[in-house]
Amino acid sequence: MVGERVLLKVSPMKGVMRFGKKGKLSPRYIGLFEIVERIGEVAYELSLPLGLSGVHRVFHILMLKKYHQGCAHVIQWDSVLLYQNLNFEEELVPILDRQI
Template sequence: MQTYVVETEFQLDDWEFLKVSPMKGVMRIGRKGKLSPRYVGPYKVIRRIGQVAYEVDLPRELVAAHSVFYASMLCNCLGNPT
């Protein structure tokens, strides 16, 4: 059995930023090039899937994206998200 080391764990109902990577052929969020955002959000964590994956509540604009992300793709939102 394989074990995973997770540096960061998130709680349900936490608000987290989502890391976006500028890859070709992938849905583009915001601007392109040097001014493209590195993180978008914050989005609410709905549930934990296994040890390293989390499902987040995405808005309608990102309905084409999958809603489950690896823990390294999420970043803590400090402060009040509103």
């Protein structure tokens, strides 16, 4: 599996907003990341970009999903502003008009 590209699971936690959406609408996976090395039986080291330097590079196999060519569902991690703890600041948007 070394050299393959994978998606990284970012499970939503209750009350935490990650990657722009909250709850059921938040993305389940981000990526693409290349597997650099197999660590033990169930752990893999990923090649993470500098923008994710605060994240540990070794992940359990259950956190990874094999990438299949041509997937349009990949959310690019660099399109979002990340804090060190991978959280977002939620901003309120005013409602300007409504119809009944």
